[in-house]
Amino acid sequence: MTVIQNKDANPIAHLSKEDIAEIGRKLDAIRQEVADSRGEKDAAYIRRVIATQRYLEMASRGVLLFSKFPPAWILGTVGLSVSKILENMEIGHNVLHGQWDWMRDPKIHSSTWEWDNVTPSEAWKHSHNEVHHTYTNIVGKDNDLGYGIMRVDEDQKWYPMYIVQPAWNFINACFFQYGIAAYDLELGKNLKKPKDKRPEGFAEEVKKVKTKIRKHMTRDYVIHPGLSLVTGSALETMAANLVANWVRNMWTHSVIMCGHFPEGVETFEKEMLDEDESRGDWYIRQMLGSANISGSKAMHIMTGNLSHQIEHHLFPDLPSNRYAEIRVKVKALFEEYDLNYLERPLVPQVYSAWHKVFRLSLPNGFTETTTVKNLPKQLGLLTKMVTGDKRTRRALQAHLDAKVARKRAKVAKSDVTTAA
Template sequence: MTIAPDAPAYTGPIAHLTRDDIEQLGRELDAIRQEVIDTRGERDAAYIRKVIKVQRSLELGSRAVLLASIFPPAFVVGTVGLSIAKILDNMEIGHNIMHGQWDWMRDPKIHSTVWEWDNASTAEGWKHSHNELHHTYTNIVGKDNDLGWGIMRVDEEQRWTPSSLFQPAMNFINMCIFEYGIAMYDLELGRVIRQKKKGRRPSAEWEMAAKRTLAKVRRQAFKDYVAHPALSMVTLSGPTTLVANLIANFTRNVWTHSVIMCGHFPEGVETFELKDIPENESRGEWYVRQMLGSANISGSKFLHVMTGNLSHQIEHHIFPDLPSNRYAEIAPKVRALFDKYGLNYHTAPMPQQVASAWHKVVRLSFPNGFLESTNVRNAPSQFVKLVKAVRGDTRTRRRLLKEFEAAGAASVGKAI
C-alpha cells in the first residue's frame, strides 16, 4: 500500500480509492467517535466498576479457595478462578484503563495516570511502548515494535536470514513467558544489548526504567510464588498453591499472546513501509492504516470481555481511547464503512485467527514463496464477493485472479 504524498494515486488494497474518498472516510469515522463521546455516561461507568468488582472478588475468592488446594476440587476451582481473574485484570481492566478509556470519569481510582496492573511490566513503561509508539506507528516495519516484538520476520519485504528459521520456536517461548517478554520489550532490551556490543552505555533514563521494572518483577514473584504459597502452608497447601499460581500466570500468558496474535498477525493483515507513509499523514490516512492493519475475533459476549474487547481490534485501533464496552455497539457501523469503501473487514473465529497467525509466523520463517499465504490480503470486498460468485466457473475465476494480482495486489490465496 502506497500513500506517499507525491503519488498520483493509491496502490494495493486502496488503489480504488481517491484522496477525497480517504478524507471522507475519516470524517465519517470521526462522526462515529464523536457520537460515542457525546453519549458516554453512567452506564459506561457502571460497567467498568462492575468488571473491577467481579475481578477483585474472583481473585480474592480464588486465593482463599487455594488455601485448601491440597484437596483436588479446591485446586481446580481456585486455579481456574485465579486464571480468569488474572486475564480480566490484564485485558479488560488494566489494558483499557491505561489507554485512558475511562479518564473522562475523573475517578481518582480508575485513571490511566495511577493504575498499576498485575503484570511484570510497569504501567509507565507499557504506556510508552504501547500507547505512544505502537498506536502511532501501527504495523510500520521498523517503527512499530509490536510488529513481531523485535524477534520475528513479519513481512515479505524484510530480509530473510537463516536465523529466521528459529522464529516459530522463539514465538512459542515468548508465548509461555509473555508477561516477561513484554517487560523486556517495553525496555527495548534488544536495542540496548546491541548498543552495549558497540560500546555504548545505556542512558540514565533507561537504567532508571530498568530498575523500576526489576522491582516490579520482584514484587510480582514474591506475591505469587512466596507470600501466597507461604500463607497456604498453614493448611499444608503451600506446594499446590505455588503450582496453581504458576498455571494461572502461564494461562494468562498464552491467552494474552493468542489474542494479540489474532489482532495483528493473521494472513491478510497489512504491514507498511516507512517510506510509503506520508510525512504529514492525514487523519483519514491514519484511519485507513489502522483499518487494514488489524483483525477481529468473532464470538460470544463472554469472549469479548475475556479479550478485553480486543476481539474488536479493528475498532480499538481506530478508536483506542473509547470505552471498550462500546466497541461491539459501533462495530456494525464501522463494518458498513468497510463495505462502502470496498475494504475487507478481517474477522473470523478465534481458532481460525490463531491458526492463520501461526501459519504466517511459520511461513515467514522460510524464504519468500516457500509456503503460500492462506487468506485474502485485504482485497476490496466487492472483488472478494465477485470471485466467490464465480467459484464454479474456473476459467472466469482464474482470469479475475490474474487481473487482480496484475493490478498490484497480493495473492488472495485459498480463502477465496
C-alpha cells in the same frame, strides 16, 4: 503478506483523496457521538468488572488455601486464571489507554493505575499507546510487528535465524509478560551498548522492572504459598499460581497475535510517513492493519474487547464496552468503500496468525513451491540456505523466485483457458 504499496492489487487503489477524507470525517463523527454519550451506564460497567475481578481473585485464593485437595486446586486455579486475564485485558489495558479518564475517578485513571504485570504502566504506555498506536503496522517503525524478534513480512530479508521463530514465538507466549517488559526496555538493543552510551534513565527503568518482578514473585510464590502452609497446600498453591500466570500469558499472547498478525492484515512502508499523513490516511492504516475475532459477549470481555481490534485501533480511548455497537457502523463503512473487514472466529484467527509465523520463518516461495512429492528435494535446498553463505542464499532464493513465477504463470494460463 507484502507491504500494501508493493502489492500488484493495492486494496485501497480505488479510493480517491476525497474518499479518504470523507472516511476520516465519518469516523470522527462516530467517535464524537460515542464520546458525547458516555455516562453512568458505562461507569457502572467498568466498576462492576473491577469488583468482579477482585472478588474472583480473593475467592480463588481462598479456595487455594485448601488446594491439597484436587477439586479445590482445579477450581482455585481456573478462578485465578480468569481473574488475571480480566485484570490484564478488560481492565488494565483499557484503563491505561485512558478509556475511563472522563470519569475523573482517581482510582480508575490512566495516570494512577498500576496493573498486574511486570512491565510498569508508564513504560508500557509509551511503547504501546504512543509508538504502536501511532505507527501501526509500519515495517521498521512499529516494533509490535514481531516485537523485533520475528520476520512478519515478505519484504523483510530472510536470514537463517528466522527458521526457529515458531519455537521462539511459543517461548515468548509462555513468558509473555516478561517478554513485554524486555521489549518495553528495548533490552536487547540497549545491553549491547556501553553503559555510558545507553539512553538516559535506562538504568532506572530496569530497576523499576526488577522491583515489579520481585513484588510479583513474592506475592505469587512466597506469600500465598506461605499462607497455605497451615493446610499443607503450599506446593499446590505455588503450582496454581504458576499455571494461572502461564494461562494468562498464553491467552494474552494469542489475543494480541490475532489483532495484527493473521493472513490478510496489511502492512505499510515507513516512507509513507515522509508524506503528510492525513487523519483519513491514519484511519485507513488502522482499519486495514487490524483484524477482529468474532464470538460471544463473554469472549469479547475476556479479550478485553480486543476482539474488536479494528474498532480499538480506530478509537483506542473510547470505552471498551461500546466497541460492539461501534462495530456495526464501522463495518458498514468498510462495505460502503469496498474495503476488507477482516474478522474470523478465535480458532481460525489464531491458526491464521501461527500459519504466517511458520510461513515467514521460511524463505519466500518455499511453501508455495513445496509438495509431498518434492519435499525431500526442498528440504535439501532449505538446509543449504540455512548453512550456506550469503552468495549461496541469494542464488537459491533466485531459484525459488523463478519457480514461483513459473507456477503462477501456469495457473494464470490455466485460468484463461478455463474461462475461454
